[in-house]
Amino acid sequence: MTALRSERTYQARLLRIEEVPARSWLPLLGERDLFLLPGWMEVGPGTYGGGLRDARAALVDRDGTAVAGTAGWLFGRDCTEDLCRPDVLLEIPEPHGAPLFPTLLAGGWYDSRVAHRPGGAGPAELAAVVDSLEEWGRSEGAASVCWPSVDERERDLVALLGERGYRRFPLTPRWALEGPWTGFDDYLARMTSKRRVSVRSERRRVREAGITCRTVPLTRELARPLVELAEENVTRHGGRVDLDRYADWVAALTGIDDGRAEAHLAERDGRILGCVVSSTYAGRVYALFPGFDYEQIAGLPVYFELAYYHLVEHAAAHGYHAVEYGPAADEAKNLRGCVAHRQALWIRGLDPAAERLVAELAAEAAETTTDGTTADNPQAGRST
Template identity: 30%
Template sequence: MPADTPLRLRILEAVTDVPAAAWDALLAPDAPPFVRHAWLAAMEESGSATEETGWAPHHLTLWRGQKLVAAAPAYRKFHSMGEYIYDFGWADAAARLGVEYYPKLIVGGPLSPATVPRLLIGPGEDVPALRRALLTAATESARESGCSSVHILYPTAEEADFLEGEGLARRITLQFHWKNPGYQSYDDYLARFDSKRRNQLKRERGAAATQGIHLRTVRGEELTQAHAKRAYGFYTSTCERHAWGQIQLTPGFFARVFKNLPDAVEMVEAVKGPKVIAGAFNLATRERLYGRYWGAFEEHPFLHFHVCLYHSVEDCIRAGRKVFEPGAGGEHKVSRGFEPTAVHSAHLIFDKRLDGAVRHFLEREHLRLAPAVEEAERICGLKPWPLAGSPAAGGATGT
């Protein structure tokens, strides 16, 4: 089909309205699972992300003839839960101005606070032109469907640059990621801390052995629907334990992901005697590990740190993965060597008064960001890499 053939916009009320092969053809070979067709379909078909739960699918697709050439996963949202780019204050300000903030249009994935491509462009296509066409489609369809605004959540830094250049308000917030500069062993990682912090991490990680707890990672062909049920149990146990917890995912979501994305799912399990007492449901690519949901049926000191952080850090070193993103939140991660990392979002609010107020807020928020990063880096306390005596410097590793 000639490149000058007019584009046709189709807005999909379900991601399954487009063939999985056509959607996934827009992705890089090692794309994060959160943007894959099977993940979005699991969210929607399981009843986890539907209009009834406040996530009305509104996927933007551009076609040249019968060929899908660009797409953006999008949802009309009727609340702000499950996004992790917090705008509850903006909704309150809208109410004071007499503006209906909901529904709003978000471009992103449900319950998935991970940086992934949001404006999906097919190979060989004019990337700037199709990005601009998707943004126009998002803006116009949001207005037509009664949305107050457009929010692109967790785009890549390159996409955020583009969106800012198109006039959207850019927001930068922080997550805390573990980064691998070339560790050959877990001791390499420990060697980057001072003696006091290193001994703390050893003590916390070593507690499992004294408690009779063994940790393992289950992946690939070892995964079964029994693991999917267990993952749902861990997820709900955490939601029910906290006042802010809200169960948004269904058992069917986990069943579908374990069945349809076995190459991307990993399950950390803590075993005591004959029982699995705790675990974490993670997603992975060749270069990155993404922490998602954890839970425990028994309480033990430091078990959360071991299941959610230390065990997977060692797994990442063994596999040569470059980054471990354990999800939103971060105070307890910082002192364990997870580094402050910028994540992005872009926002366009149609009411000029509210848009101006939000942009002013973002300017002030951005000014507070640098001191927050400096403080997090101080708490993180990692020494520069490579260390003298480390394998990267050609010597033995110190502990």
């Protein structure tokens, strides 16, 4: 336990995830903090990839009241989940990224951030959270600390990480459809007339092919068939999936009380041809991953129908005001009204070998293109 003193009394507590007091933690969470819900932290980002050594939450109190906190997960090199591996995110070929491990993943793999009470966390509180995780990482032999997906809107956190010696590596943006919508016609009315014609055509082709979409609660029984569809999507884009671990992870999502998990299904004659698994929190629908039987949907815009149009209808019907997506498929998302949110990976080495590697990567990334801009690094992993 570390006490940080200024004009007020600050206290940083490092807790096991399962010991986080919900009464203190939940008031810190805003609508972007799905993955910092207690249930989500226990499931953990990427734990289906193995290699998880330990997990902790850093909680900072001011004058006896919790004011800021986040979580960290310690991974070994044997983790097979790309989104938890800084070497994969930074496109470092094997085995050159070995000095980064073990690595401490901070803030969550999606929208990595520090949760705080409304009004923002002060500099001392924010620093206490970051320092507490770093101290824990060092004590556990972590070679590096990585905040894998920091939104550029997190200006205070970005400034602090820069001051602490972290290096910034731009990533492709995440996307979101921002409502609210009174219904699908309301969503459609916000498009150009040309786009409206295109969307109606896509929906008509799907219906004429006998494919319908519906939403059901995610169940353990659905986990395996949906993961098998997801595997098709991942391998199609050059990724990898451990089916057994991934199915166990999806099944575990059904036990999270907050952040309701649902399966959005595209079906024909009772057969599931496509899926999007989502979780909903504070009025935002988070599209976690898609999966499709590409042989059965060849030539049909089922992805657009299920991942965009059906999700908008679902959100409007239940009073949700946004749909969150991951990176990739930028053109498809832009054409369907999504807004891009820029993000970056921030990383620092805790030992000399890791820091040398990070410094070398930063020097290479600083090489600019002919127009004077720095090229963004692509982000690996699954996304909707």
